[in-house]
Amino acid sequence: MSGALEIERVFVLRAMPQIPAHAEVWKIEQGYFDRSMTEAQLAERAYPEGRVRCVMHGDGTRAYFHTVKQGAGLVRQETERTISAEEFDALWPLTAGRQLSKTRSRVHEQGLVWEIDEFHSLPLVMAEVELPSATHAITMPSWIAPLVVREVTTDARWRNSALVVHGLPS
Secondary structure: OOOEEEEEEEEEEEOOOOOOOOOOOEEEEEOOOOOOHHHHHHOOOOOOOOEEEEEOOOOOOEEEEEEEEEEEOOOEEEEEEEOOOHHHHHHHHHHOOEEEEEEEEEEEEOOOOEEEEEOOOOOOOEEEEEOOOOOOOOOOOOOHHOOOOOOOOOOOOOOOHHHHHHHOOO
C-alpha cells in the first residue's frame, strides 16, 4: 500500500453542471467496511478497514482498490493499493448495507483535477478538487460556481462513508 496526504476541498452542488466535453467519465461502485468490528473480527478478515472500490473507465476497463483514509477536514492521510477483481469480489460482501454507486466526471482545469460526483441512490451532486498544498488558492470554474450550495470540506457528515450509513445530513 502506498500512503500519501490527501488535500481536498469538497462542495455540495444544487444540480449536475454542464460537464465539459473533454471530461473523463467513470462509473464507481464502492463499499465501506463496518467500523464497529472487534480486533478479533478484523484479524480474521485480513484488511476490512476503509473501503473497496471498482472503477469502470470510459473504455470499459475496470480497476479495483482498497483504500484507508485517516483524519478529518482538508488534509487527511490516504493509503491505497490496487487489488485484483478476485480480491474485490471476496471483500465486496463484507460491505453489505454500506455501498454506493456514482458517476464521476473528471475535468482538468487550471492545473487541477475537478471531480463531479453524481450519486445514484441519493439526490446529491458533489464537486471536489485535490490540491498540492493546504494553502493552495482555487478559482471555482465558471461551469461549477453558480451551482455551489456550500463547502463541506470540514463537515464529516458529507464524507461518502457517512452518507452510506446515515444518508443526507439535515
